[in-house]
Amino acid sequence: MESTIARTIGRLVLQFIQVMGLYIAFHGHLSPGGGFAGGTVIGASLVLAVLLDIPFRGKSVLKESFVLAESSCLIVYVIIGFVGIAAGTGFLSNLSARFPPGTPGSVLSAGFMVPLGVAICLKVASTIGSLFWALAREDTQDGVWNA
Amino acid sequence: MRTVASAFILSLVAVVLIGMVSEMPRFGGSANPALATTYPRYTGSAISDTGAQNIVTAIVLDYRGFDTLGETTVLFTAILAATLALTATKGKTSDSGK
Numbered sequence: 298m299e300s301t302i303a304r305t306i307g308r309l310v311l312q313f314i315q316v317m318g319l320y321i322a323f324h325g326h327l328s329p330g331g332g333f334a335g336g337t338v339i340g341a342s343l344v345l346a347v348l349l350d351i352p353f354r355g356k357s358v359l360k361e362s363f364v365l366a367e368s369s370c371l372i373v374y375v376i377i378g379f380v381g382i383a384a385g386t387g388f389l390s391n392l393s394a395r396f397p398p399g400t401p402g403s404v405l406s407a408g409f410m411v412p413l414g415v416a417i418c419l420k421v422a423s424t425i426g427s428l429f430w431a432l433a434r435e436d437t438q439d440g441v442w443n444a
Numbered sequence: 445m446r447t448v449a450s451a452f453i454l455s456l457v458a459v460v461l462i463g464m465v466s467e468m469p470r471f472g473g474s475a476n477p478a479l480a481t482t483y484p485r486y487t488g489s490a491i492s493d494t495g496a497q498n499i500v501t502a503i504v505l506d507y508r509g510f511d512t513l514g515e516t517t518v519l520f521t522a523i524l525a526a527t528l529a530l531t532a533t534k535g536k537t538s539d540s541g542k
Binding site: 371389407420 | 496497526
């Protein structure tokens with residue numbers, strides 16, 4: 298997009314959007330939100346960065362990292378689930394599989410919920426990004442992000 | 445004959461169903477099991493069960509963690525199908541995913 302106003306404002310707002318998304322994802326067990334909401338915010342910020350043509354590090358490998366994140370986050374979820382079976386309780390059991398409960402109210406608490414939330418967050422962000430890439434692909438040359 | 449038989453069977457089913465509905469607790473009543481048993485069970489022991497203060501996340505990621513795994517799989521399958529359908533190029537199959 299060629300608009301100077303949109304690019305300048307987008308550059309300013311982008312980091313705040315991403316910090317907001319990470320906050321929502323990391324505080325899913327304390328406040329409204331969680332992995333799905335935070336991942337949507339982060340995915341939308343990446344779409345904004347690409348639409349406004351804002352340069353950032355790792356832009357050339359964004360498609361590959363989306364594919365990697367999408368597959369590995371699902372595997373991480375299942376591996377966390379199998380920890381419960383290894384501990385002698387059911388699949389995806391949290392505190393009964395001796396995940397540390399922490400202090401209720403702090404960020405690092407509630408057993409596996411924070412890693413699970415972050416995995417879902419990356420998964421959803423890469424889903425949004427992949428969908429945008431698939432839809433915007435007609436405007437790109439050789440699959441390079443230059444929408 | 446067929447009409448009479450089907451009307452008889454349908455009225456039998458209707459009697460059974462109406463009887464069942466009349467035995468059910470009043471909709472929205474405070475003594476219903478959903479409100480008197482299930483709700484206090486989850487709101488009361490979510491923190492001691494899971495350590496999470498947000499009860500919605502406690503249910504979504506802990507009590508119903510397997511359901512969320514299915515949800516994530518649905519998302520994965522959906523984006524897989526969308527990517528396959530949208531990025532398929534006519535006559536080219538080897539480099540369509542690149």
